[in-house]
Amino acid sequence: MSTIGDVARAAGVSVATVSRALRGLERVKPETRDRVLKAAADLHYSASPAATSLVSGRTRGIAVVTPYFNRWFFATVISGLEKVLREEGYHVLLCDLEGHTFDTRLPVTQGMFWKRADAVVLLNVPLDETERALLDRLGLPVVTVGNRQAMWPSVRIDDKAAMRIATEHAIALGHKRIAYAGTVPASVTHLQTPFDRREEFAAVMAEHGLTAPAEWVLECDWTAEDAREHAETMFASAHLPTCVVAASDEIAFGVLSAARRSGLEVPGDVSVIGVDDHVLADIFDLTTVRQDVLAQGQQAGILVLEALDGHPRDADEVLDVSLVVRGSTAPAPSAQVAGTRS
Amino acid sequence: MSTIGDVARAAGVSVATVSRALRGLERVKPETRDRVLKAAADLHYSASPAATSLVSGRTRGIAVVTPYFNRWFFATVISGLEKVLREEGYHVLLCDLEGHTFDTRLPVTQGMFWKRADAVVLLNVPLDETERALLDRLGLPVVTVGNRQAMWPSVRIDDKAAMRIATEHAIALGHKRIAYAGTVPASVTHLQTPFDRREEFAAVMAEHGLTAPAEWVLECDWTAEDAREHAETMFASAHLPTCVVAASDEIAFGVLSAARRSGLEVPGDVSVIGVDDHVLADIFDLTTVRQDVLAQGQQAGILVLEALDGHPRDADEVLDVSLVVRGSTAPAPSAQVAGTRS
DNA sequence: CTGTTAGCGCCTTCAA
DNA sequence: TTGAAGGCGCTAACAG
Numbered sequence: 183m184s185t186i187g188d189v190a191r192a193a194g195v196s197v198a199t200v201s202r203a204l205r206g207l208e209r210v211k212p213e214t215r216d217r218v219l220k221a222a223a224d225l226h227y228s229a230s231p232a233a234t235s236l237v238s239g240r241t242r243g244i245a246v247v248t249p250y251f252n253r254w255f256f257a258t259v260i261s262g263l264e265k266v267l268r269e270e271g272y273h274v275l276l277c278d279l280e281g282h283t284f285d286t287r288l289p290v291t292q293g294m295f296w297k298r299a300d301a302v303v304l305l306n307v308p309l310d311e312t313e314r315a316l317l318d319r320l321g322l323p324v325v326t327v328g329n330r331q332a333m334w335p336s337v338r339i340d341d342k343a344a345m346r347i348a349t350e351h352a353i354a355l356g357h358k359r360i361a362y363a364g365t366v367p368a369s370v371t372h373l374q375t376p377f378d379r380r381e382e383f384a385a386v387m388a389e390h391g392l393t394a395p396a397e398w399v400l401e402c403d404w405t406a407e408d409a410r411e412h413a414e415t416m417f418a419s420a421h422l423p424t425c426v427v428a429a430s431d432e433i434a435f436g437v438l439s440a441a442r443r444s445g446l447e448v449p450g451d452v453s454v455i456g457v458d459d460h461v462l463a464d465i466f467d468l469t470t471v472r473q474d475v476l477a478q479g480q481q482a483g484i485l486v487l488e489a490l491d492g493h494p495r496d497a498d499e500v501l502d503v504s505l506v507v508r509g510s511t512a513p514a515p516s517a518q519v520a521g522t523r524s
Numbered sequence: 525m526s527t528i529g530d531v532a533r534a535a536g537v538s539v540a541t542v543s544r545a546l547r548g549l550e551r552v553k554p555e556t557r558d559r560v561l562k563a564a565a566d567l568h569y570s571a572s573p574a575a576t577s578l579v580s581g582r583t584r585g586i587a588v589v590t591p592y593f594n595r596w597f598f599a600t601v602i603s604g605l606e607k608v609l610r611e612e613g614y615h616v617l618l619c620d621l622e623g624h625t626f627d628t629r630l631p632v633t634q635g636m637f638w639k640r641a642d643a644v645v646l647l648n649v650p651l652d653e654t655e656r657a658l659l660d661r662l663g664l665p666v667v668t669v670g671n672r673q674a675m676w677p678s679v680r681i682d683d684k685a686a687m688r689i690a691t692e693h694a695i696a697l698g699h700k701r702i703a704y705a706g707t708v709p710a711s712v713t714h715l716q717t718p719f720d721r722r723e724e725f726a727a728v729m730a731e732h733g734l735t736a737p738a739e740w741v742l743e744c745d746w747t748a749e750d751a752r753e754h755a756e757t758m759f760a761s762a763h764l765p766t767c768v769v770a771a772s773d774e775i776a777f778g779v780l781s782a783a784r785r786s787g788l789e790v791p792g793d794v795s796v797i798g799v800d801d802h803v804l805a806d807i808f809d810l811t812t813v814r815q816d817v818l819a820q821g822q823q824a825g826i827l828v829l830e831a832l833d834g835h836p837r838d839a840d841e842v843l844d845v846s847l848v849v850r851g852s853t854a855p856a857p858s859a860q861v862a863g864t865r866s
Numbered sequence: 867c868t869g870t871t872a873g874c875g876c877c878t879t880c881a882a
Numbered sequence: 883t884t885g886a887a888g889g890c891g892c893t894a895a896c897a898g
Contacts, residue, residue, distance in 0.1 A: 183638065183661070183662070185890095185891055185892085186891065186892060186893095187891080187892095195868075195869085196868065196869045197891090197892075198869060198870075198871095198893080198894085199867085199869075201892070201894090202867095202868085202893095205893090208867095209867055210868085211867060211868090214867080226634065226661060228635055228639070229891080229892070230578070230891050230892070231574075231638075231639055231640050232573075232575075232577035232578040232583070232639055232890085232891075233574075233578050233639075233874090233890070233892040234891080234892060235574035236574040236575050236873095236874045236875065236876090236890090236891080236892075236893095237873080237874045237891085237892050237893045237894080238874085238892085238894095239874080241574070243617075251599060251602065251603045252596070252600045252603040253599075254596075257593060257595075257599040258594045260618075261592075261593060261594040261620070264593075264620050265620070265622075268620070273617060273618070273619075274617075274618050275616075275617060275618075276602075276606060276615070276618055277615075278603065278606050278607070280603070280607075292568065293570055294615075296525065296570040296572070296573075297570070297573055297574055297875090298573050319525070320525070405803075406807045407803075407806070410807060435804060435808075436807060438807075439807040439808065439809070461748070461749075462748060462777060462804065465748045465749065465777050465778060465780075465781045466777075466781065467781070467784070527876085528876060529875080529876095537884075537885085538884065538885045538886075539875090539876075539877090539885090539886095540877080540878080540884070540885060540886080540887095541884060541885075543876070543877060544877095544884090547877090550883095551883055551884085552884085556883080556884085571875080571876070572874085572875050572876070574874085574875075574876090575874070575875035575876040575877085575890090576875080576876060576877075577890090578875080578876075578877095578889095578890045578891065578892090579877045579889080579890050580876085580878095580890085581890080639891090868898085869896100869898080870895105870897075870898095871894100871896085871897100872893105872894090872895090872896105873895105874891105874892090874893090876889105876890090877888105877889095877890090878887100878889095879886105879887090879888085879889105880885100880886090880887090880888105881886080881887105882884080
């Protein structure tokens with residue numbers, strides 16, 4: 183492959199002119215520009231990003247840090263992000279922090295970003311002090327998705343509001359025996375959403391004079407498979423809830439599966455409600471609270487671009503969520519008038 | 525942030541020594557090395573990848589080209605790939621080719637790779653002549669996943685074998701009225717798997733003296749939603765199949781959903797079988813043909829690493845697939861002894 | 867409008 | 883075992 187010097191020689195001009203012509207700068211005679219363009223095309227010339235970056239100090243790369251990558255939420259956010267960045271000539275560097283166990287995640291390191299990315303996007307990964315210091319030191323624009331921290335611009339939904347909607351829907355249907363699926367071990371520090379959702383569930387329940395007994399609060403990692411396992415155990419007991427509120431749709435899918443395996447009808451015997459509006463929620467007729475995940479990625483991309491354009495904005499974009507009632511929920515079997523307390 | 529010169533000054537040695545010490549090369553007095561290491565740590569020094577790359581010619585980046593990546597299959601492959609590359613100090617550059625419509629994909633360009641990646645991995649994206657020439661010219665190692673082409677090392681499953689297993693299962697259950705969901709428009713040139721699967725379905729059917737009438741062959745893009753739509757139309761007609769073979773599990777999910785909406789029992793009224801063993805296949809009790817997608821990503825990573833180590837291998841790794849019978853399939857209603865022709 | 871020149875930060879001979 | 887010096891390919895002044 184060829185260098186800028188080759189193109190200069192082929193076009194009979196200096197490297198500086200080639201550089202200007204190729205980047206579309208002013209002050210190049212059209213005729214010269216054409217000659218350069220042709221030479222470059224003939225030689226299949228592309229500028230070396232390393233050389234460009236070394237001198238300009240910018241890389242046109244955006245580091246995207248994610249705790250998991252093959253999970254619907256994260257993959258979808260990244261997809262939205264990537265498309266808006268690509269439009270502006272940026273590419274994404276994937277930094278997957280997934281460790282070997284659920285409550286392990288890799289540390290964020292300087293090597294991921296330093297002279298490698300022009301900005302970083304954090305997807306639902308709260309940083310510890312060291313990591314935050316590291317990002318401060320690097321001085322890169324940072325945008326967070328899913329949880330606001332350190333006064334960086336952020337885009338997210340209000341997890342508590344979402345869970346409130348889900349829980350209130352269950353209660354409005356007359357359910358009182360309500361279970362919750364999706365608490366996580368206290369040791370899990372890398373996801374904040376689980377805590378917010380769990381907390382709000384309890385809060386809303388309390389507001390209505392309800393409590394879920396411990397055996398109806400399922401701790402599981404946020405996968406359908408693990409959720410199913412725990413839900414099956416619950417469904418095997420004599421003491422059954424009439425409704426299960428799941429912290430996420432993937433968890434809800436697991437609950438749906440456990441119910442079917444346990445011979446329970448949904449929503450006849452038990453209602454199930456999730457949060458997220460996973461692509462497959464509609465397919466499996468799951469009542470849920472919708473959030474626009476792709477839009478979150480796109481918004482994050484816009485915030486990054488703004489910061490890169492020198493117009494950083496301390497945004498805290500909170501996207502709307504809304505209840506989507508589908509077939510997995512029904513009034514409680516013995517439901518009196520909605521709103522009645524026992 | 526600091527440069528190698530700062531570290532050299534702080535440690536009282538030359539930049540050359542710092543370079544050697546930091547990269548763990550021989551011929552550095554242990555005591556000197558320690559001093560350099562300490563200085564580097566104190567200064568939070570990281571080498572500039574651009575500078576390193578400019579002089580070494582290597583980038584430690586692997587370009588991963590994918591037609592979509594918020595789809596389970598692709599996200600999972602990338603996840604597997606990323607983890608094995610990360611172990612060796614490589615990172616992935618995401619090249620998403622998803623266009624605006626189903627049968628559009630962005631072209632592969634030189635700018636994606638040139639001096640940006642040390643190797644490229646193609647996930648299920650057949651290249652046209654121009655693109656192939658481009659990759660040849662760049663001289664980078666290429667590994668393909670999902671479809672073999674141009675004699676590049678590849679890892680994949682045998683799509684025809686997988687579909688054969690699915691179709692033969694349906695037939696062995698006594699089904700004769702078998703529909704197929706998942707053909708794609710002839711204009712779609714960027715996915716080869718749909719063609720192979722479709723072709724083999726027809727072949728196996730023919731071997732057994734069966735044919736699916738046109739109204740039982742559903743063209744849809746490979747999403748549950750679109751599949752559902754088409755399947756609903758089919759289920760609304762008077763002429764119903766007793767079994768639907770889906771080209772993928774996501775399509776099968778859509779068929780499952782359509783059946784339920786149409787008041788059909790699965791597997792009582794209609795059996796459904798997919799291919800892939802999607803994470804949620806087990807959750808939704810879908811009979812399918814299993815492939816190990818994560819392993820494909822990992823294998824691809826290993827092939828890349830081998831090529832980078834100077835031991836390129838013209839591998840054509842074909843991973844096993846196997847039937848997983850779950851609850852979505854049952855013998856045909858009027859099934860005589862298996863094997864009987866009408 | 868175009869050319870010359872000095873680095874960007876690092877690695878790699880080649881000497882010492 | 884260490885240091886000095888020459889690029890890698892490009893951009894950004896500064897001249898002309």
